[in-house]
Each structure stands twice: as structure tokens, then as C-alpha cells.
Amino acid sequence: MKPAQFDYFRPSTVKETLELLTDYGDEGKILAGGQSFIPILNMRMSEPECLIDINHLKELDYIKLEEGYLKIGALTRQSDLEKSELAANNVPILREASRFIGHSQTRNRGTVGGSLVHADPSAELPLTLLTLGAKVIISNADEEREAPLDEFFLTYLTTDMMPDELLTAIHIPIDSIPKGYAFEEFSRRHGDFALVAAASMLDVDEDGNILGGTIAAGGIDAVPLLAEEDDFNLLIGQKLTEQGIKEVVQKMVEKAEPDSDLHASAEYRINLAEVLIKKSLHKAYQRAIESGE
Structure with a gap:
């Protein structure tokens, strides 16, 4: 057509x-x-x-460190984010997640800002940036405003942007990013849209007890699903255990309302989310421990 x-x-x-x-x-x-x-x-x-x-707006194409943030211009190509040593050294989960986005040809054209504005609940960058506590910078002809990502996504393919607004940048606070990280995804074929994805961030003390972090899952609700603070607190102050994981995962998925479609049933998506969240937590925990050795 x-x-x-x-x-x-x-x-x-x-x-x-x-x-x-x-x-x-x-x-x-x-x-x-x-x-x-x-x-x-x-x-x-x-x-x-x-x-x-807007492909000629070079002022929106950058990755830089400034004022305690990794700042990414909205027009930055996904492939540039994937290849950026600055991003990888400060926020390594971005490179890990970016490699799951479509194919190299997709990433060469796709933009970071475009992925957020499109707001696909199973997309890699909205999920990962939500886990990182990122905020977006939005402008209209009269003013500029900031919006945290946990308020930016409203429902499926819908954000709180108005028709006269333009997303210009993404800011990621880097001073408090946990050392342990992991991104997991399952799709029918490499490069396909994710059926479900999960991202975890963890910090631990010298004894391996969890100090803080975040967990998020995509593909199981109308927006990427972030673990609530009270739910994540079930892991705080102890080593990662199967029982602790089970309790947190159950709290997360019971809030989800996945749809059944020709790719997967709602029940399958929930089961897959449980598997991927568990896998991402184990990997993030191991990386957190290794970072302190």
C-alpha cells in the first residue's frame, strides 16, 4: 500500500x-x-x-556526560547508542538491551527518542530506560518540561505528549546506577518484536545482601511494568534466594493485564515473564557481586 x-x-x-x-x-x-x-x-x-x-536536526544527535547525567539526544540512532563507549562505560545495560532491537539495519535508522514516543510496551529502550529512572525533556514553542518515564507512558502506544510537543532529549542519572544489571528477552526469531522482556538492576553489600535496585518487564501490560518499591523491598537486606524471587515476581505479575493474541496467550506471557525476570535477577545479582570483588 x-x-x-x-x-x-x-x-x-x-x-x-x-x-x-x-x-x-x-x-x-x-x-x-x-x-x-x-x-x-x-x-x-x-x-x-x-x-x-527532523533528520537534519543535528542538535538532537548526541551522547554526552553532563551534570551527573548521561544525556542522549532524541535523534541519536540506536546503533550509535549500541556502539557508544561512553554509554557502555557508564550505563552498560544500554548496550546489552540495544543489541536486541530488530536487526542492524533497523538500528541504523531507528532513533532513541522515536522508540520512546512510539511507546510499544514490549520495546527494549522504553523498558530499559524506565528501569534506569530516566526522564525525558519535552519542548513546545513556549516552554520546556521534564517528565519521568514512569509518568510518561500512559497506555498502549500512548504517552503524555501533546500534539505541539517534541521530545528532545533523554537524561539518565548515573551517580546511583546499581552495579549489577541484566536484560533478557524472548522473541520467536532473532530481530522479531519481543513477546516478553525483563530488565533488572541490583546493588549488594560486601556480604552479598541486596541494598537496592529495580525490576521491570515488558510485553505483559499496556505499558512497561516497573516493580513497585514495596514489592522490591522484599529482597532488601538479604541474599538473592529462590523464595525471594518468587515473592517479588508474583507481586509484579499479579498487577499485569496481558492480552492474548496470535503470538501468545495471556497465560503464556505471564509464565514467560516469570522466567525472564528470574533469569535477569540471577544475572544482575552475579554481576553486582563480581563488581565488588
Whole structure:
């Protein structure tokens, strides 16, 4: 199929982009990597009046350390994030998760910001960045605001962004990132969308007792599911045990409302989530212990 007719703009600055979004509102759609949006256009699931191509906004393409944050421009390609030594040295789970995104051709075009705005609940970057406590920077023609990712995702493929807003950056606090990390995913074939994914972050003391961390799972709810603090606290102050894992996982999945589809039943997704969360916790715990040796 072919997309419906639309006007095409290629702004050269963020200011120009925001002015176009203000003028067109709901009828103006951003084109970045296009890995998700182009198929939607071709199937006419979206018929915008205009397309705003931001691929020439070099000011949104960067990875840098600044003020205690790893800052990533929204137009940064997923492949650049995967290959970045700066990102890998400070937030290694980003490289581990990025390698699961589609194929190399997908990552060469797909952008970090585009993945977040698309808000697929099983996508790798929304899940991982949620686990890291990241926040996004969002701008319109009049102001700039910050939004933590646990408030940014509203429901399936839906965020709290308004039609006149543009996601410009992602900020990850690096001073408190746990040393232990792991990302696990299951898909039918390499490069396919994940049926379920899980990410874990853990810190331990010198005796191997858990001090803190986070757990998240994707593909089992309308948004990536982050373990609540009270649930995660079941692991605090003790070594990782099968009983502790079981209790936390049960608390997490009982809040999930997965859908059944042609790829997997709801029951299968829940069972798979339990397996992957457990696997990610074991790997993160081992890495946390090794980091202190």
C-alpha cells in the first residue's frame, strides 16, 4: 500500500520544528527514524496532513556526560547508542538491551527518542530506560518540561505528549546506577518484536545482601511494568534466594493485564515473564557481586 497524500517539511532547527507543530497540531506528525511510523503510514493507519522530517536536526544527535547525567539526544540512532563507549562505560545495560532491537539495519535508522514516543510496551529502550529512572525533556514553542518515564507512558502506544510537543532529549542519572544489571528477552526469531522482556538492576553489600535496585518487564501490560518499591523491598537486606524471587515476581505479575493474541496467550506471557525476570535477577545479582570483588 501507499500512504495518503501529505505535505512535507524538512526543518533545520528545533525552533522551526516547534513552530510547524504549533501550526499543524494533530495534523502534523514527526518523522525521525521511521522504522515504526512508515509502515503505519503505508497501511493508512495514520493520514496526517503534513510530515515533519527532523533528520537534519543535528542538535538532537548526541551522547554526552553532563551534570551527573548521561544525556542522549532524541535523534541519536540506536546503533550509535549500541556502539557508544561512553554509554557502555557508564550505563552498560544500554548496550546489552540495544543489541536486541530488530536487526542492524533497523538500528541504523531507528532513533532513541522515536522508540520512546512510539511507546510499544514490549520495546527494549522504553523498558530499559524506565528501569534506569530516566526522564525525558519535552519542548513546545513556549516552554520546556521534564517528565519521568514512569509518568510518561500512559497506555498502549500512548504517552503524555501533546500534539505541539517534541521530545528532545533523554537524561539518565548515573551517580546511583546499581552495579549489577541484566536484560533478557524472548522473541520467536532473532530481530522479531519481543513477546516478553525483563530488565533488572541490583546493588549488594560486601556480604552479598541486596541494598537496592529495580525490576521491570515488558510485553505483559499496556505499558512497561516497573516493580513497585514495596514489592522490591522484599529482597532488601538479604541474599538473592529462590523464595525471594518468587515473592517479588508474583507481586509484579499479579498487577499485569496481558492480552492474548496470535503470538501468545495471556497465560503464556505471564509464565514467560516469570522466567525472564528470574533469569535477569540471577544475572544482575552475579554481576553486582563480581563488581565488588
